[in-house]
Amino acid sequence: MTSLRYKHTTANPLPATFYRGGTSKGIFINRADLPENISDWDPIFLGIMGSPDPEHGRQLNGMGGGVSSLSKICVVGEPSEARKAEGIDVDYTFVQVGIRDSAIDYSGNCGNLSSMIGVFALDEGLCKPRTVDSTRGVASVRSWNTNTNKVIDTTFPVADSDGVSTPSLNLPQAVVAGVPGKASQIVLDFVSPGGARTGKVLPTGLPTEIFEIPISIATSASKFRISLVDATNPTVFILAEDLRTALHIDPDSPIDFANPEVREVMETIRRRGAERMGLDPSAQAQPKIAALSPPSPKDSQQGVDIVIHAFSMGVLHKAVPMTVGLCLGVASGLERTIAWEIVTKNGQVKPSNLVRILHPGGLVEVGADIGEGMDVKSAKVVRTGRRLMKGVVWW
Structure with a gap:
């Protein structure tokens, strides 16, 4: 050589x-x-x-x-x-x-x-x-x-x-x-x-926190439950339910993630999350942001543990950025994050188990090996x- x-x-x-x-x-x-x-x-x-x-x-x-x-x-x-x-x-x-x-x-x-x-x-x-x-x-x-x-x-x-x-x-x-x-x-x-950018898998030390975000159609700031997780790449996770509530979206209607108002709110939350993690909010590539929701009864029967809509560079990703998927796998094994709350309610998923994620492009399974004290030993996924x-x- x-x-x-x-x-x-x-x-x-x-x-x-x-x-x-x-x-x-x-x-x-x-x-x-x-x-x-x-x-x-x-x-x-x-x-x-x-x-x-x-x-x-x-x-x-x-x-x-x-x-x-x-x-x-x-x-x-x-x-x-x-x-x-x-x-x-x-x-x-x-x-x-x-x-x-x-x-x-x-x-x-x-x-x-x-x-x-x-x-x-x-x-x-x-x-x-x-x-x-x-x-x-x-x-x-x-x-x-x-x-x-x-x-x-x-x-x-x-x-x-x-x-x-x-x-x-x-x-x-x-x-x-x-x-x-x-x-x-x-x-x-x-x-x-863990801690790919910030040095900590939970950069703020908190599995969940509340962001108050001003919404143009609301008279007061709307509240969002947030999990800030840094594994493979730092990611801001929010609940799709909170987005629906803040923007007065009908419960029976899907969220249009391409809607400019939705994108504006997601970017505002992402920037706030970046600041909380000590990252540059103007860098669109990092951190990512994703909205999480529990699977429908039909999807749950097919083994889906959690549903994700992830943004990359300000636009809804047609699949899921793999580092975000891996970060979600890790987050699902960290107690009291919003991801953990969703998967444990659905199927009692343990940290070492595979998490089955549904995204706009289909399904992906990711695995995370998490030891004591939130020591993330590895995160795995199959690609071609x-x-x-x-x-x-x-x-």
């Missing part, structure tokens, strides 16, 4: 690979092909994605797709010698690129694209996999996410040929809601994910992925 060297000039076009990971797609770039100074990355990433596109929001001049789940980049490279000594195989930085503006956000991680870090690392020859089960051809890669300073393990099938292990992504093993067909199972394991293209990208 060659030593890591940085170039003084950046190629245009730039070597890159395009992957689907879970319900997201993104450009993966070898760290060695970018400038050493991270401050020089922004114009490259904006050019790759076709941002900003203030008038149309479609990113037609780049690889972006006009929604947050398609405007993502991962920069992957060899770890430092110190990290290698700690057992890390590869480092990566996740980048969320603005669509209508020039925002470049390094504040959080992407669970969906994290599932493809190990695949890219092997495809690029950045590391060798660790054998998990040689009889089944399953191996893993341990990565270090620089955004959150957390360890993430990805485990997936590999095929060995002449001593070279190549990820096998086309086995009919698993289904991901929102993605057609089956593909190889990729197990994503966030090790000790696909190689889409490898070559060069103009910026």
Whole structure:
């Protein structure tokens, strides 16, 4: 394996690979092909994605797709010698690129694209996999996410040929809601994910608290029960019921999360939550915000534990950002959070059990291992992925 060297000039076009990971797609770039100074990355990433596109929001001049789940980049490279000594195989930085503006956000991680870090690392020859089960051809890669300073393990099938292990992504093993067909199972394991940004799984020390938020149609501020949880990525959880009450939405009518008034209220709560967690409220990518509700009787019979509507970059996500899903899995195991109250009333879900989440795109199961004193040991989820293209990208 060659030593890591940085170039003084950046190629245009730039070597890159395009992957689907879970319900997201993104450009993966070898760290060695970018400038050493991270401050020089922004114009490259904006050019790759076709941002900003203030008038149309479609990113037609780049690889972006006009929604947050398609405007993502991962920069992957060899770890430092110190990290290698700690057992890390590869480092990566996740980048969320603005669509209508020039925002470049390094504040959080992407669970969906994290599932493809190990695949890219092997495809690029950045590391060798660790054998998990040689009889089944399953191996893993341990990565270090620089955004959150957390360890993430990805485990997936590999095929060995002449001593070279190549990820096998086309086995009919698993289904991901929102993605057609089956593909190889990729197990994503966030090790000790608590306090990814704030240092604490409950940044304020409280499982629930009350926010009073001014609503234009109300004469006084409306009250919202909130849980602020930081696991894999910090998230503000609210009750959909409180949103319905504040906006006088008929109990028999669905909440239109695309309604500008709903979006305004969600963003106001998100910003307040960011301030309470000591985060920058103007950074749209972090924290996320999601409205939770109990499953309907029909959904409950199908094993659904909780329903989520999550926002990403101010817009309702068509599925659920995977880091938010994992954060919800952790929150469901933390006593007296609003997530815990919902799942325990529904099915007596224990912290080590899988939580079955219903989102606009379908179902996902997440698991969290929580020890004494709210020690979150790990959070796991199954993803699939696909190689889409490898070559060069103009910026």
